[in-house]
Amino acid sequence: xxxxxxxxxxxxxxxxxxxxxxxxxxxxxxxxxxxxxxxxxxxxxxxxxxxxxxxxxxxxxxxxxxxxxxxxxxxxxxxxxxxxxxxxxxxxxxxxxxxxxxxxxxxxxxxxxxxxxxxxxxxxxxxxxxxxxxxxxxxxxxxxxxxxxxxxxxxxxxxxxxxxxxxxxxxxxxxxxxxxxxxxxxxxxxxxxxxxxxxxxxxxxxxxxxxxxxxxxxxxxxxxxxxxxxxxxxxxxxxxxxxxxxxxxxxxxxxxxxxxxxxxxxxxxxxxxxxxxxxxxxxxxxxxxxxxxxxxxxxxxxxxxxxxxxxxxxxxxxxxxxxxxxxxxxxxxxxxxxxxxxxxxxxxxxxxxxx
Amino acid sequence: xxxxxxxxxxxxxxxxxxxxxxxxxxxxxxxxxxxxxxxxxxxxxxxxxxxxxxxxxxxxxxxxxxxxxxxxxxxxxxxxxxxxxxxxxxxxxxxxxxxxxxxxxxxxxxxxxxxxxxxxxxxxxxxxxxxxxxxxxxxxxxxxxxxxxxxxxxxxxxxxxxxxxxxxxxxxxxxxxxxxxxxxxxxxxxxxxxxxxxxxxxxxxxxxxxxxxxxxxxxxxxxxxxxxxxxxxxxxxxxxxxxxxxxxxxxxxxxxxxxxxxxxxxxxxxxxxxxxxxxxxxxxxxxxxxxxxxxxxxxxxxxxxxxxxxxxxxxxxxxxxxxxxxxxxxxxxxxxxxxxxxxxxxxxxxxxxxx
Numbered sequence: 001x002x003x004x005x006x007x008x009x010x011x012x013x014x015x016x017x018x019x020x021x022x023x024x025x026x027x028x029x030x031x032x033x034x035x036x037x038x039x040x041x042x043x044x045x046x047x048x049x050x051x052x053x054x055x056x057x058x059x060x061x062x063x064x065x066x067x068x069x070x071x072x073x074x075x076x077x078x079x080x081x082x083x084x085x086x087x088x089x090x091x092x093x094x095x096x097x098x099x100x101x102x103x104x105x106x107x108x109x110x111x112x113x114x115x116x117x118x119x120x121x122x123x124x125x126x127x128x129x130x131x132x133x134x135x136x137x138x139x140x141x142x143x144x145x146x147x148x149x150x151x152x153x154x155x156x157x158x159x160x161x162x163x164x165x166x167x168x169x170x171x172x173x174x175x176x177x178x179x180x181x182x183x184x185x186x187x188x189x190x191x192x193x194x195x196x197x198x199x200x201x202x203x204x205x206x207x208x209x210x211x212x213x214x215x216x217x218x219x220x221x222x223x224x225x226x227x228x229x230x231x232x233x234x235x236x237x238x239x240x241x242x243x244x245x246x247x248x249x250x251x252x253x254x255x256x257x258x259x260x261x262x263x264x265x266x267x268x269x270x271x272x273x274x275x276x277x278x279x280x281x282x283x284x285x286x287x288x289x290x291x292x293x294x295x296x297x298x299x300x301x302x303x304x305x306x307x308x309x310x311x312x313x314x315x316x317x318x319x320x321x322x323x324x325x326x327x328x329x330x331x332x333x334x335x336x337x338x339x340x341x342x343x344x345x346x347x348x349x350x351x352x353x354x355x
Numbered sequence: 356x357x358x359x360x361x362x363x364x365x366x367x368x369x370x371x372x373x374x375x376x377x378x379x380x381x382x383x384x385x386x387x388x389x390x391x392x393x394x395x396x397x398x399x400x401x402x403x404x405x406x407x408x409x410x411x412x413x414x415x416x417x418x419x420x421x422x423x424x425x426x427x428x429x430x431x432x433x434x435x436x437x438x439x440x441x442x443x444x445x446x447x448x449x450x451x452x453x454x455x456x457x458x459x460x461x462x463x464x465x466x467x468x469x470x471x472x473x474x475x476x477x478x479x480x481x482x483x484x485x486x487x488x489x490x491x492x493x494x495x496x497x498x499x500x501x502x503x504x505x506x507x508x509x510x511x512x513x514x515x516x517x518x519x520x521x522x523x524x525x526x527x528x529x530x531x532x533x534x535x536x537x538x539x540x541x542x543x544x545x546x547x548x549x550x551x552x553x554x555x556x557x558x559x560x561x562x563x564x565x566x567x568x569x570x571x572x573x574x575x576x577x578x579x580x581x582x583x584x585x586x587x588x589x590x591x592x593x594x595x596x597x598x599x600x601x602x603x604x605x606x607x608x609x610x611x612x613x614x615x616x617x618x619x620x621x622x623x624x625x626x627x628x629x630x631x632x633x634x635x636x637x638x639x640x641x642x643x644x645x646x647x648x649x650x651x652x653x654x655x656x657x658x659x660x661x662x663x664x665x666x667x668x669x670x671x672x673x674x675x676x677x678x679x680x681x682x683x684x685x686x687x688x689x690x691x692x693x694x695x696x697x698x699x700x701x702x703x704x705x706x707x708x709x710x
C-alpha cells in the first residue's frame with residue numbers, strides 16, 4: 001500500500017494536531033451528483049451498484065474528483081449485513097429498502113446466525129480493497145456498518161418506518177428476543193467491520209440511525225451496550241496505525257456523555273446540538289464529527305459559508321473536529337453548494353489550528 | 356361556571372401540592388377510540404368535526420367517560436390559525452393536512468394578516484364554551500395552539516414533510532421574510548389563545564412540533580423567541596385563577612434550560628429525555644409534563660405499568676409533574692392499555708405526594 005499523504009482525518013479523530021479541519025460528508029457519493037446517477041443507471045439498480053466492487057469503487061471516488069475532501073467512505077448500504085443473514089434485501093421501485101423475510105416469528109429469531117463476511121459479504125471486502133488501490137494513498141478510506149439496534153429495527157419491521165412500532169413492540173413485550181437479535185447482530189457487525197479493516201478500511205463508523213427514537217433507559221439497554229461491545233472487539237491497529245472508530249446516534253445529543261464513554265474515538269453529532277456545547281460536555285475524551293444541517297446546502301452559497309464558519313468558530317481552537325453534515329446529504333443539493341462548503345472549511349479552518 | 360372539583364392539573368402545573376400526579380394524554384380524543392371514529396363518521400370529515408362545536412364537544416368528552424383523566428383538551432387542529440389567515444386548509448382523502456395557497460411568494464407573505472379569532476375562529480371559541488358547560492367543573496379544560504415556527508413550516512411547505520426543506524430554505528435564504536411570517540403568526544396565536552382563555556380555557560399549551568428540527572442557533576432565533584413573546588402577552592388570570600401555560604418542543608430536550616426560561620409554567624417533554632434528569636436541569640423554575648413513549652401503549656398492559664412506574668419514580672417526590680405521553684397517542688393503541696396507564700398513575704402516584 002502507498003503511504004498515506006493526507007492523514008488529517010485519522011489525526012483529527014484521535015485529537016492529534018492537524019493543519020486544517022478535515023471534512024467529508026455523509027453520503028458524499030450520491031444522487032446529487034450527475035456522475036453518480038449515470039453510474040447507477042449503468043448498474044441497473046442501487047443493489048447491483050452496491051454489489052459490484054468496480055462500480056462501488058467508481059462512485060466512491062466521484063466526490064473526491066470534484067471536491068477537496070479529506071476522506072473517502074465505502075459506498076455500500078447498512079442493510080448488507082441482514083441481507084447476508086438471509087433476510088432477502090430488495091428495493092421496490094421508488095420505495096425504500098425492504099426485506100422478503102422480516103423477523104416476526106420466535107423460531108426465525110432463534111435461527112439467526114452471524115454470517116462469515118468472507119463468504120457472504122465478499123463483494124464489500126473486494127470493494128474496500130479495490131477502493132484502497134484506487135485511492136493510492138491520497139486520503140484514508142472509512143468503512144462502516146449500521147448499529148445492531150438500527151439493523152434490528154429494519155430486520156423486525158421489514159422496511160423503513162417513522163416509528164418502528166413493530167421493533168419497539170418486540171423490545172418491550174419480549175426483551176429476551178430483542179437481546180438475542182442484538183447479540184447475534186453485534187457479532188455480525190464486529191466480524192464485518194474487522195473484515196473491512198483487514199481489507200483496507202483505515203477508520204470505521206457505526207451508524208445508529210434509529211437509536212434516537214428510544215427512551216434514555218431503552219437506549220442504554222438496547223443500543224449503546226451493543227455498540228460498546230463492538231468497540232471493544234475491533235482491531236485496534238493495522239498497517240502500523242490506529243484505526244479510529246466513530247459512533248453516530250442520530251438524535252443522541254442528550255446522551256452524549258454516555259456515548260463518549262462507549263469506547264469510540266469520535267462521536268458523530270446531528271445538527272440539533274451546538275458543537276461547542278458538545279465539546280464542553282465531552283472534554284478531551286473523544287473527537288467530534290459534524291454537524292451542519294444538510295438542508296442548508298439547499299439554500300445559497302452565502303448561507304452555507306456563514307453556517308460553516310459558525311460551526312468552526314463554535315468548536316473553536318485545536319484538533320478533535322472532523323467537519324461533516326449532521327445527516328446524509330440531500331439528493332436535491334446543488335453540487336456547487338458543496339464546493340462552497342468544502343472551500344470554506346479549507347480556507348477558514350487553518351486559523352483554528354494555529355496557522 | 357361551576358367551581359372546579361379536580362384542580363390537580365392546574366396545581367401541578369404551578370408546582371403547588373397535589374394528592375396525586377395528574378394525567379392527561381396528548382390526542383386523548385382520537386382514532387384509537389371506537390366512539391371517536393363513530394362521531395367522525397357522522398361528521399363526514401375531520402375538518403367538519405373540528406368546525407362543529409357540538410361534535411367537537413362530544414369527542415372532547417369521550418376519553419373522560421372512559422378514563423379517570425385529570426383534564427380535557429379542546430378537540431381541534433393546530434392548522435385552524437393558518438386556515439383563518441386564508442391559506443385554505445383541506446385534507447385529501449387518506450392524506451395529511453394541505454393548504455390550497457401555501458406561502459411561496461413575497462407578496463403573499465407581505466399580505467399576511469393576523470385574523471380576529473372572534474370572526475374567523477368563532478367555531479373554536481364556541482366549542483371551548485360548550486365544552487366548559489359540559490364539563491360542569493369536573494376537570495379543567497386545556498386550550499392550545501401550534502407554535503409560530505411550526506405553523507410557519509406548514510404554511511410555507513403547504514403540507515406535512517419529513518424535513519420542511521422549503522421552510523428551512525426560506526429561513527436561511529430570506530430570514531427577513533421568515534421573521535415577518537413568524538411575527539404575524541405570533542400575534543395571531545396570542546389573540547387566539549387569549550380568546551380561548553376568555554371563552555373558558557383554564558390552561559393553554561403551545562405545540563412546537565417542528566422546532567426540534569432546527570439547529571440550536573436557529574431554534575433560539577426562529578422558534579423560542581416567538582413563543583416567549585406569546586407567553587408575555589397571554590392573559591394571566593381568569594375566573595380568579597392563574598391560567599398556566601405549557602410549551603412543548605418535540606426534540607427540544609437539549610435546549611431545556613432555554614425553554615424553561617421562556618415565560619411558561621411547564622415544559623412538555625418528549626420521551627427521549629429522562630424526566631429525572633430534566634427535573635435536575637430545570638430545578639424549581641417550571642413544572643414538567645410527560646413523558647412516556649406512546650409506542651409502549653401498543654405493547655402489553657404489564658409493560659405499560661412498568662414504564663409508568665419508572666417515570667413516576669424518575670421524577671420522584673413532590674409536585675410539578677403532569678403525567679402525559681411524549682407525543683400524541685397512536686391510533687393503533689388498544690383502549691385497555693390506556694386504562695392500565697391511567698390506573699397505574701392513579702394508584703402509584705399518591706406515594707410521591709406524601710400519601
